[in-house]
């Protein structure tokens with residue numbers, strides 16, 4: 106906690122000090138619970154109100170946040186989330202309804218769900234949508250169950266049990282495929298970072314249930330051979346799945362359905378402006394062609410003569426969670442899309458792409474670029490040049506903290522050594538990008554001239570270099586020195 110006072114609240118305790126003085130009650134006292142339920146050894150810090158406020162305010166300032174600093178975290182998209190979205194989601198008509206209320210009492214909420222289904226269908230070109238999944242990975246799982254149900258209905262369920270997944274896919278893809286009971290077969294990338302079409306052609310056969318493509322891939326690249334790829338898979342009788350968790354670079358510019366995808370998911374807590382990270386809640390709608398609509402998870406929202414109701418698709422893969430998805434996130438995404446409109450949606454994609462390419466072009470003399478070609482919403486750079494001088498991607502990331510910038514994602518994707526995955530996002534100004542570029546150049550120079558400075562970074566943070574493995578495995582959660590088992 107800054108240079109001010111690093112003592113825990115307990116250590117500031119002085120016997121008899123109080124934060125509040127409660128007046129003598131002038132109403133009858135309620136009896137205390139049975140004595141066996143009460144603790145008499147409860148240790149609480151005895152401090153003044155001012156000390157409590159100061160302590161927790163300082164503690165809160167140790168958080169790194171998009172509202173306070175620049176946060177170019179690759180893959181996880183820490184973009185600016187308009188505050189209006191939160192205001193809308195907090196309206197009592199949304200925040201105080203119950204998921205078990207009868208349909209006729211929550212027509213407005215159902216209409217929002219229905220309209221968001223339509224908007225996402227329009228944006229992606231995959232018209233049938235369920236916003237039920239609570240995370241991207243759950244959307245993937247739902248999509249893969251849909252693929253399995255489709256093949257089962259054609260009596261090919263047992264035979265088609267392979268998911269082909271490129272080595273540049275997001276890590277959740279193979280995990281979801283395995284959970285859905287599919288065997289994962291990896292498709293290598295070629296020297297340009299694209300799917301190796303030759304390998305794919307050899308691998309696609311009558312066992313192929315689905316080919317899953319993260320698009321743009323985790324190296325931040327669009328797949329230029331996508332039409333050829335979707336044709337290869339369809340010719341082999343398989344379905345094509347798009348991991349569209351991050352649609353920032355495609356919004357209004359390319360529709361997944363038009364590219365030949367049959368199934369997709371998208372993370373509302375990424376592209377559609379709900380904060381990502383921090384452990385949730387999330388929302389990962391699953392989107393499919395009309396042909397696959399009957400398999401969607403239940404419920405979806407239907408409309409007849411202006412009346413909205415929850416319906417269960419004819420051959421649904423089932424229910425994924427207790428109710429109707431993450432409704433608060435749905436309201437935020439709905440507000441965001443309505444606020445932006447079609448032109449605004451396109452501007453998001455264009456600015457996300459321009460910002461990432463600007464950073465890449467300005468830094469490529471200082472750091473290696475994973476693949477030297479135009480990127481989409483993020484650029485994957487590498488500290489392998491610095492590594493030759495003993496400085497790792499981790500050292501670079503830690504040093505950024507000293508300059509007040511959140512580190513980018515490191516060591517991901519796995520196919521790029523010493524990876525630094527930078528996603529500037531669309532809302533950052535040129536001044537912010539230039540400041541980041543200047544800091545990265547300074548760090549590249551420091552890596553040459555004084556590598557030890559980077560090995561011990563951060564120097565100006567509340568905590569300096571941690572033993573991260575121990576911190577993750579034995580976190581100290583109680584504000585004392587005892588590590589949790």
Ligand SMILES: Cc1ncc(COP(=O)(O)O)c(C=O)c1O
Pocket residue numbers: 180181239240241242243275277319348350351372387388389
């Ligand atoms: C490309 C991609 N796919 C899938 C996911 C999984 O989403 P979630 O973390 O909501 O399960 C992520 C997560 O960030 C992602 O970046």
